[in-house]
Amino acid sequence: MKKQTAAHNLSGRELDFGTLRTIWAYSRGRRRAASQCFRVMLMLAAAPSLAVTGCRKPADSAQDISINESIAPRPVHTGTEAISFQLTNAMHQPVTGAHIQVEGDMSHPGMAPMFADAVEVSPGVYKTPLNFNMGGDWVVLFHITLSDGRKLERQMNVKGVESN
């Protein structure tokens, strides 16, 4: 059976000097181990914060594509609303023939995401209805597959969708 020292069950005020000295001597080796343990813990604690700055996902393969999205009417209300957006390349030319799936997520986890496929209504301009089925902050994700097969993802925050 594993043994513990009595220091576990003694309050600070109950410890006399002799007991303390015994415990101090008894735990000399352990203190060394403890300081090592603390160093490891510090490193472990620092690792995530270092990693958070250095370990982001690699940028997507179509950085030249930009998206100009809009949603009407404002303020957005619960129910189905129209989202339109324009895809352009670095030369400000419309990007045509893309397949775009639009996904609406609540800011709160555990809610059903809403999906819709956008249609191209004019060169480079896409449109889709999306059902905002509850009030609050939404995030709309555009999952885009370009005609040349490259994939990219863009995000639009729709804050404060108002309940009807």
Next chain:
Amino acid sequence: MTEPAALSSAAKQERLVDEEEEFLEAQPFDLLAVPVIGPLLRWRHSRTLLQIPLLAISIVMIFEGLLGPTLSPKNMATVLTWVHFRGALVVAILCAGNLFCLSCPFMLVRNFMRKWIHPRFAWPRRLRNKWIPIALFVAVLFSYELFGLWASPWLTAWVILGYFAAVLIVDGLFTHGTFCKYVCPIGQFNFVASTVSPLEVAVRDHEVCDGCATRDCIRGRREPSSPLVILQRGCELALFQPDKVGNMDCTFCLDCVHACPHDNVGILGRLPAGELMSDPHRSGIGRFSRRNDIAALALVFCFGALMNAFGMVSPVYTVENWLERTLHFQNQAGVLAILFTAVIVVEPVLLLGLAAWITRAWAGVKNSWLGVTVRYAYALSPLGFGMWLAHYGYHFFTGLYTIVPVTQNALAEIGWPILGQPQWTLVGLPKTVVEPIEFGFLLLGLAGSMLVAWRLAQDDSEKHPMRAFAPWGVLCVILFLCCAWLMTQPMDMRATMLAG
């Protein structure tokens, strides 16, 4: 053997069987006597066995929160914390008891640390109450609304990390279960909620305790030849089993079960909320009626449930906008502070104060105004728990399966998609199923609170129990209607720090 002797022996045997049956009938249900579960829990390392998976999940959550998707519904840290953990916690408390504290991962890390670092200080006497955890509990609720913690995996991960740090610092410096008893806001939530649980760690036979010389359940089992060496820790929360009443302050750690040399501690069945119906002296606590801090905790628990749900529905923005216009105030933290003060401080003081005044004036209860208020404050715990259950249960059941796609996604992100591509359409039970369950929880809470208030009123006024009860019954109904109204409001969850 002669015939009469044989008969008498048969009669004796029959009587013995009858007595045994009677005894068994009188014995409450004991979880430790259940096959498989009982032996498992009696095993000395059962707690560690339960803590290890939760610690592993916590570590994964921290890394996923810091490094994973920034969008809350796609991140394991936020999904597990704000959907599954909270929901499973309240459902476990309803069905069994304080199982989260039993399997608390923070305590596993703390126990590991205490192998090397032995705390030297006693928690200051003046702080041996619930005021610090009450302040922390309110701070958590406030930050949750202000920073939209549910919407930020990064902040959620730091909350978990902060918790680990706080446990290590407090219990690295102070002896016994200081963090659990005097600091941990989750623990206090669990303590109040588990007053309505059906199970309790309690002695099986008080007569055995009467003849017990060692009291190992609180002192710890010590090496006979060297009493300074502890073989099995006793109760760190200062609950002495024979005098322990109810679940308040009990972490279900089972140290007392392992320490008792007479195998006299079990996990026994009981009447949920029964411990609130009387006011005996409780080991490590005293009388509830003399603990203003625990009464305040019960009130924060109840009205905090209302505030937490109110922050998630549309009318809160109408009220906030009105406050901003009326007070010419643009500071969101300030507006939220006013709302919190109104719901968690002003509302209970007014409602309970009025009910206590009526009880004294109408039923002739002799106790002081504050005394009556404190005594009946505990009666609101079941209703508060009903509201937490309805709220957290809603997220838990409607988002039950979301753990599947986030796990698939996390594995896919690290280049190991063994569970396939994320099925984001997997969500949970339909609202049409969950909503009646929510109202069931609320009704259960109302029934519990009414029953507790009625039993207290019967004790307070033999002549006019109905008069003593009426104001509290009305208060319970008013609060129930508020809860029911909140549950019917359209959800509207806005986070100020939307994941980008």
